Amino acid sequence: MRTPIAAALTALALLAAACGGTDGGGEGGGGPAGGGTFTYALSADPGVLDPSGAVLNVTITTLSLAYDTLVGVSKDGKTVPLLAEKWEVEPDKVTFTLRKDATCSDGSPVTPADVAKSVNHIADPATKSPIYGVIVPAGMKAEADEAAGTVTLSMPEPFSFILETARSLYVVCGKGHEDRSLLARGTSGSGPYKLTEAVPGDHYTFKARREYAWGQEGGTGKDIPENVVVKIMPNEQTAANLLISGGLNGALVLGPDRARLEAAPGIGKVVEPVQNGQFFYHQGDDRPAHDPAVRKALTQAVNLKELAGIATSGTGKPATGLVLHPRPCQGDSVTGHVPAYDEAAAKAALDAAGWKPGPDGIRVKDGKRLTLRYLYATTKGAGTQAAAEYLAAAWRKVGAEVKLNGQIDTKLAESLNATQDWDVIWLPIGVTLPSQLIGFLSGPAAPKGANFAHLANKKYEKLVAEAGRVPATEGCPKWLEAESALFDSADLVPVVEQTVLQATKGATYQQYAGVFVPATIRLTQGG
Numbered sequence: 001m002r003t004p005i006a007a008a009l010t011a012l013a014l015l016a017a018a019c020g021g022t023d024g025g026g027e028g029g030g031g032p033a034g035g036g037t038f039t040y041a042l043s044a045d046p047g048v049l050d051p052s053g054a055v056l057n058v059t060i061t062t063l064s065l066a067y068d069t070l071v072g073v074s075k076d077g078k079t080v081p082l083l084a085e086k087w088e089v090e091p092d093k094v095t096f097t098l099r100k101d102a103t104c105s106d107g108s109p110v111t112p113a114d115v116a117k118s119v120n121h122i123a124d125p126a127t128k129s130p131i132y133g134v135i136v137p138a139g140m141k142a143e144a145d146e147a148a149g150t151v152t153l154s155m156p157e158p159f160s161f162i163l164e165t166a167r168s169l170y171v172v173c174g175k176g177h178e179d180r181s182l183l184a185r186g187t188s189g190s191g192p193y194k195l196t197e198a199v200p201g202d203h204y205t206f207k208a209r210r211e212y213a214w215g216q217e218g219g220t221g222k223d224i225p226e227n228v229v230v231k232i233m234p235n236e237q238t239a240a241n242l243l244i245s246g247g248l249n250g251a252l253v254l255g256p257d258r259a260r261l262e263a264a265p266g267i268g269k270v271v272e273p274v275q276n277g278q279f280f281y282h283q284g285d286d287r288p289a290h291d292p293a294v295r296k297a298l299t300q301a302v303n304l305k306e307l308a309g310i311a312t313s314g315t316g317k318p319a320t321g322l323v324l325h326p327r328p329c330q331g332d333s334v335t336g337h338v339p340a341y342d343e344a345a346a347k348a349a350l351d352a353a354g355w356k357p358g359p360d361g362i363r364v365k366d367g368k369r370l371t372l373r374y375l376y377a378t379t380k381g382a383g384t385q386a387a388a389e390y391l392a393a394a395w396r397k398v399g400a401e402v403k404l405n406g407q408i409d410t411k412l413a414e415s416l417n418a419t420q421d422w423d424v425i426w427l428p429i430g431v432t433l434p435s436q437l438i439g440f441l442s443g444p445a446a447p448k449g450a451n452f453a454h455l456a457n458k459k460y461e462k463l464v465a466e467a468g469r470v471p472a473t474e475g476c477p478k479w480l481e482a483e484s485a486l487f488d489s490a491d492l493v494p495v496v497e498q499t500v501l502q503a504t505k506g507a508t509y510q511q512y513a514g515v516f517v518p519a520t521i522r523l524t525q526g527g
Contacts, residue, residue, distance in 0.1 A: 036523045038225040038507055041233040041242070041251035045201050050183040051170035052122045052129045057430070062230055064515035065206050066105070067170035067189035070096050070115065070151075071163070072216035073512050077326035079163060082216050083110060083171060083190065091158035091471070096166070097150050102214045104174035105187065105194040112144035112151040114173040119153060121172075121180075133450075134436050135168045137161075158469045161433045164328055168432060190214075192221045192518045193228055204230040212519065219519025228521065240503075243267060249507035249523070255382070258315065258501045268504035273325050275428040277311045277387070277496040280453040282423050284445075287454075288355075288370055289423060295490035297349035298372075298424075299339045301398045302391060308496035311387035319494035322483050324432050326512070329476035333483035334494050346398045355399065363399035371401045375415055375422035378406040384426060387495075391424075416452050425453075428498070434479040438464055441486065453492070459485040 046059040051067060054060050070084040084096035102110040119142035122129040132138065139156045155162060176188025187195040192215060193206035206228040212221030231248070233239045240257035242248040244264050253261055254274070261267050281289035281298070289295045308316050320332040355363035355370050363370040372395060376388050385406065392402040405422065407415060415421045431437055442461050445454040463482035467475035486492055502511070506524055510517040 035226045037227040037229055038249050038509075038521050038523060039229045039231060039247070041231050041239040041248050043234055043236075043252070045232050046204070046230075047200075048184050049187065049195070049198075050180060051118070051172060051189075052127060052131065052180075054170070055130050055134075060515055061511075062204060063170055063187070063189075064191070065193040065228055065230075065518045066187035066191040066195055067172070068102070068110075068191050068214075069169055069171065070098075070166040072517070073167050073326060074217070075326070075512075077328065077330075079167065080216055083115070083214065084166070087163065089163050089471075091469070092156070092162070093152055093154035094162045094166070095150050095152045097148075099214050100149065102190050103211065104190050105209060106174040108174045110171065110173045110190045112146055112149060114177065115151040115171050116142035116144040117177050118142075118172045119169065121177075133439055134431070135165065137165060137435065138439075140165075159435070160468050160470055160472045160475045161328065161435050164433055164472060192219070192224055201232055203232065206230070215519030216517055219517065221519065224519060224521050225523050228518075243503050243505050246505055248505065250502070250504045250509065253501045253503050254498070256313070258503075261501060261503045266505060268502075268508070270502045271315075271499050272502060273317060273497045274500035275324065275430045275498050276319055276322060276494060277308070277316065277426070277428055277498050278319070278322075278492055278494045279391070279424055279426045280492045281490065282420070282425070283454045283456070283491070284420070287423055288372070291353055292489055293349055293353040294355070296339045297346045297353065297398070298395060298400070299490045299493050300342045300349065301346035302394045302493075303341045304338065304493070304495055305341075307387055307390055307394075310390050311383045312496055312498050313383055316496035316498050319497050321480070322429070322431075322437060322494070323434050324430050328433060328472055329479045331476070331480045333480040334487060337484040337487035338493060339490060343398060350398060357399050361399060362401045369401055370399060371403065372423045373403045373405055373421065374424045374426075375405050375407065375412060376426040377412050378408055387426065416446070418447055420446060434464070434483070435468060438468075441491070455486075455491050457485055457489055457491055459489075460491075 042058045044058050046062040047056065049063060051063055054063055068083050070082060072080045072082045074080050083098055083102055085099050087094055087096045098112055104110055119136060119140060121127055122132050122136045123140055137155060137159060140153055142151055142153050144151045153162065171190065172188055173190055174188045176183050182188060185198040192209050192212040194209060195204060196207045197205040208221055208224050208226050210221045236253055236255045236257045239248060239251045240253060240261050243251060243261060262269055281295045283290050319334050321327065321334060350363060354365045358364045374388055374392060376384050388404050392404055395402050416425065429440060439450040441455050443449050443451050446452045460482045463478045463485060467478035467482065487494065508522045508524060510520040
C-alpha cells in the first residue's frame with residue numbers, strides 16, 4: 001500500500017500542466033518540415049523515469065514521448081484506440097484486444113503480457129507505487145490471454161471509469177520488465193521516440209522511431225522531427241527569450257512573461273485551463289473549521305472573484321469543477337453551491353457560533369483564539385503569495401488571527417500530512433477522473449490515510465459510492481452532485497480555473513491533460 005507521505009506527495013504532484021487538445025503553432029510558419037530537432041522547455045527535472053513512480057507533471061510529460069497507453073483521448077474527450085484496437089466494457093472489467101503490429105523500442109512485439117505486467121507491477125504492494133489508487137485504481141488486476149491477443153483489467157466490484165483509467169496508464173514493454181533499473185534514466189516503451197541521452201538538470205534527448213505506425217488517430221513516425229530535446233528551464237523569462245529568438249519550439253508559461261509572449265509576433269499562442277485554484281479547511285476535532293458554521297463564515301468573508309484575479313493575475317476563468325479538462329463528466333458543479341461574499345453575514349455567523357471579539361479584535365471561544373495557520377507552496381508563483389496575503393487580510397477583518405506559512409513543495413508535503421501543522425491550505429489537485437479524488441476527500445484521515453483535510457461529508461461519500469457502481473455516463477450526474485456537496489459544506493472552496501499559455505515557435509503539436517500526442521509533433525518551415 002502507499003504510505004501516507006506518498007499519498008500526500010501524489011496529491012501535490014498531480015498538478016498536471018494540462019492542456020486539453022492544444023494545437024501549438026507558430027504564426028506564419030508554413031508547411032511541415034521533415035527531420036530536424038524539436039526543443040521543448042520543462043520547468044523542472046523529471047527525475048526518475050520509471051512510469052510506475054511518475055506523479056510529477058514534468059515526468060508524465062517527458063514519458064509521453066516514449067510510451068503508449070492502451071487508449072487515448074480525443075479533443076472532445078472521447079476514448080480512441082491506441083495500443084488497443086477495440087475493447088469490451090463490463091461493470092467490473094474491460095477487455096482490450098491489442099494491435100498486432102505494435103513494437104517496443106528494442107524491436108520486440110508489444111504483448112498482452114506487457115500490459116498485464118505494467119498494471120500488476122504498480123498494484124504490487126512491494127512496489128509502493130504512488131500512482132496505485134490514483135492512476136491504477138485500488139484493487140485492479142490485469143490478466144493476459146496471449147492466444148486471444150487480449151488483456152483484461154478487472155475490479156473487485158463495479159467501477160464506472162474502468163475504461164477511462166487506461167488513458168493514463170503507460171505500458172512498459174521489452175527489457176524494461178526484466179530490469180526496472182533501466183528505467184531510471186532510460187525508456188522501454190512503444191512510443192514514437194526513444195530516450196538516447198539523459199543529463200539530469202539540463203536536458204533529455206529522444207530519437208524518432210520511423211517504424212512507428214500505431215499512433216492515436218492514425219499518427220505515425222514518418223513526419224515527426226528526428227530528435228526531441230527536452231530542456232530543463234526553471235526560469236520562464238529565459239524560456240520566453242529563447243522562444244522569441246527561435247532557440248525553443250515550445251513551452252508552458254504561467255507567469256508575467258506570458259503577456260510578453262502573447263504580444264510577440266511569430267509566436268503560436270493557445271490558452272488552456274491548467275489546474276484549479278482552491279483552498280481546503282482542516283476539519284480535525286481540535287480545529288476551528290471542524291464547525292461547518294465557521295467554514296461557511298470564513299468563506300463568506302472572502303470576495304472570491306477578487307481572489308481569483310489576484311491568484312492568476314487576471315488570466316483565470318471561473319471555477320466550474322474539480323477535474324481537469326477534457327472532463328469525462330461535463331457540467332458545472334460550482335455555481336450556486338459556494339457561500340456568497342458577505343462580510344457582515346460572516347461576522348454575524350461567527351458571533352452565533354460563539355466566537356466573540358476579544359480586546360485586540362481577535363475572536364475567542366472557550367478561551368481559545370480564532371487562529372488560522374495558512375499553508376501554501378512558495379514554488380507556485382507570485383500569484384499564490386499574493387492570494388495568501390489577500391486571504392489573510394480578509395479573515396483578519398472578521399476577527400481571525402492568520403499566520404502565513406509558505407513552504408517549498410517537499411516541506412509542504414510533510415506539513416500537509418505528517419505534522420498536520422495547518423488550518424487552511426491552498427492546494428490545487430490535478431486529476432483527470434472524479435474517482436481519483438475519493439481517497440483525498442474521504443476515508444481514513446492523515447496521517448493514517450490520504451484524507452489530509454479530515455473530511456467527513458456523508459452526502460459526498462454516498463453519492464460517489466452510488467456513482468462508482470454504474471457506467472461513467474450514467475453516473476455523471478451523481479459525480480457532479482458529489483462535488484457540489486463538498487462546496488455546499490465549505491469543505492473546500494473552488495476559487496479559479498487557472499489557465500496557461502502554450503507558446504510555440506516554428507512547430508505544431510497536440511497535448512491532452514498535460515501529455516504529448518507525440519506523433520503530432522511537426523516542425524514548420526519558416527518558423
